[in-house]
Amino acid sequence: MYIVLEGIDGAGKSTQTQLLKEWLTTKNYETKIIVEPTNSEIGQLIRKQLLKEESTNDINQQMLALLFAADRLTLKQEILDAKNSDKIILSDRSFYSSICYQNNESIDISWVANINIHTPQPDLTIILDLNEQDAIKRCDKEEVFETITFLEKTRKNYLKLLKTEKNIIKIDATPSTEEVQEEIREKIATILKI
Ligand code: ADP
Numbered sequence: 001m002y003i004v005l006e007g008i009d010g011a012g013k014s015t016q017t018q019l020l021k022e023w024l025t026t027k028n029y030e031t032k033i034i035v036e037p038t039n040s041e042i043g044q045l046i047r048k049q050l051l052k053e054e055s056t057n058d059i060n061q062q063m064l065a066l067l068f069a070a071d072r073l074t075l076k077q078e079i080l081d082a083k084n085s086d087k088i089i090l091s092d093r094s095f096y097s098s099i100c101y102q103n104n105e106s107i108d109i110s111w112v113a114n115i116n117i118h119t120p121q122p123d124l125t126i127i128l129d130l131n132e133q134d135a136i137k138r139c140d141k142e143e144v145f146e147t148i149t150f151l152e153k154t155r156k157n158y159l160k161l162l163k164t165e166k167n168i169i170k171i172d173a174t175p176s177t178e179e180v181q182e183e184i185r186e187k188i189a190t191i192l193k194i
């Protein structure tokens with residue numbers, strides 16, 4: 001299975017993915033966490049561009065969207081293998097991040113969807129939904145996307161996905177880490193019948 005956690009910066013994706021792995025391990029599932037951007041050379045280039053201090057002006061929004069799509073494809077085979085086995089991939093972000101983040105005046109969003117068509121479809125996507133004020137308080141890195149207005153717009157884009165996409169649910173990420181995790185586990189337990 002390929003399970004994706006999505007949401008704006010600070011929503012709790014990395015925290016919840018880790019806790020989910022611990023729980024699934026106690027249930028004897030083989031699990032693997034993957035994170036986007038990856039540690040590939042393309043992923044490292046993206047991470048550098050996302051830092052306010054290090055971002056250069058020679059990579060524009062369209063180029064960034066292409067880099068994200070290319071970086072994502074480095075995970076493709078591993079995800080496909082997991083989908084055909086009992087292994088569970090827990091992914092911190094997916095192409096949905098591109099749909100929601102690379103969504104601005106300089107980019108045709110159907111083009112973003114198009115350059116991502118070769119990436120595998122998640123079996124379940126969980127959107128951790130948090131308002132932008134709380135999210136920004138939880139952010140520590142100095143990333144270009146971490147502004148109230150950008151996070152507000154991006155959160156709205158995530159909520160729109162609920163109306164158009166399959167196998168996608170929203171979980172309120174405002175409560176404590178433990179409460180959010182409990183809710184995620186309940187949803188996954190139902191799907192895995194455990
Ligand atoms: P993301 O990966 O979505 O950016 P993180 O999991 O890194 O978010 O969480 C961002 C920060 O917020 C971390 O310091 C984390 O410990 C804290 N955090 C995560 N979930 C919660 C929560 N439910 N309540 C309060 N703080 C949280």
Ligand code: MG
Nearest residue numbers: 013014015092
């Ligand atoms: Mg994170």
